[in-house]
Amino acid sequence: VKQGEGKKRNSSKRSNTHGGMGVLDDSFDRISDMLYYVKSKRKFKKHKQLQTVEIRVKMDCEGCERKVRNSVQGMKDVTEVVVEPKKSKLTVTGYVEPGKVLKRVIHKTGKKAEMWPFVPYTLVDHPYVQGVYDKKAPPGYVRNAAVANPATSQLARASSEEVRYVSAFSDENPNACAVM
Numbered sequence: 524v525k526q527g528e529g530k531k532r533n534s535s536k537r538s539n540t541h542g543g544m545g546v547l548d549d550s551f552d553r554i555s556d557m558l559y560y561v562k563s564k565r566k567f568k569k570h571k572q573l574q575t576v577e578i579r580v581k582m583d584c585e586g587c588e589r590k591v592r593n594s595v596q597g598m599k600d601v602t603e604v605v606v607e608p609k610k611s612k613l614t615v616t617g618y619v620e621p622g623k624v625l626k627r628v629i630h631k632t633g634k635k636a637e638m639w640p641f642v643p644y645t646l647v648d649h650p651y652v653q654g655v656y657d658k659k660a661p662p663g664y665v666r667n668a669a670v671a672n673p674a675t676s677q678l679a680r681a682s683s684e685e686v687r688y689v690s691a692f693s694d695e696n697p698n699a700c701a702v703m
Contacts, residue, residue: 571600571618571619571620572618573602573616573617573618574616574617574618574619574620574621575614575615575616576614576615576616576619576621576624576625576638577612577613577614577615577638577639578612578613578614578615578624578625578628578636578637578638578639579611579612579613579636579637579638579639579640580611580612580613580628580632580634580635580636581611581634581635582606582608582611585608587608587632587634588606588608590631590632591606591613591628591632591634592604592606592613593631594627594628594630594631594632595613595615595624595627595628595631598615598617598619598623598624598627600617600618600619601615601616601617601619602616602617602618603615603616603617604616609661610661612639612661613628613636621638625637625638641660641661641664641665642664642665643663643664643665
C-alpha cells in the first residue's frame, strides 16, 4: 500500500511541476519575443564586394616603397598589395572601400596620394585630345577624361564625324559657318 501512495505522490508532483513549467514556458516565450524584437531592429551590414583600388603615390626610394606597402597591408580584408615604384602606383585588392584605403595611405605615410587618374590609351578613342593627353602619365596610359575634366571627356569619346559637325558651327572655331 505504501508503494501505491508513493506513486500517487509522484503523480501529484508531476502535475505540480507541469503547472510550474507552464510559468517557465511563458517566461521563455517572453524572453524569446524580446530577443526576436532586438534582432529584427538590428541593421545588417552589406557584404562588401572584391575590389581593386589603384592609388598614385610618389615613391623615391625603397624605404618609401616599404612604408607605403606596410600602411595598407595591416588593413582588414586586404588580400593583395602590389607596389610599382617606377609608375608611382599602389594596387590594393580586397573587400575594402577605396576612400578608406586612400585615407589610410595618406595618414600612415604622410605623403600626397590620389586615386589612379590614368587609363590605358586603348580605351580612349582620341588619346591625344588636349584634356586627355598627359606628359606625366606612365607609358601606355592617358589621363582619365571623365575624372579630369567632363568637358574634354566628350571630345575624347566622340567620333571624328561628331567632332566635325560640332566644331563646324562652334563659336570657338574661326573657320565656322556663319548663318545670319
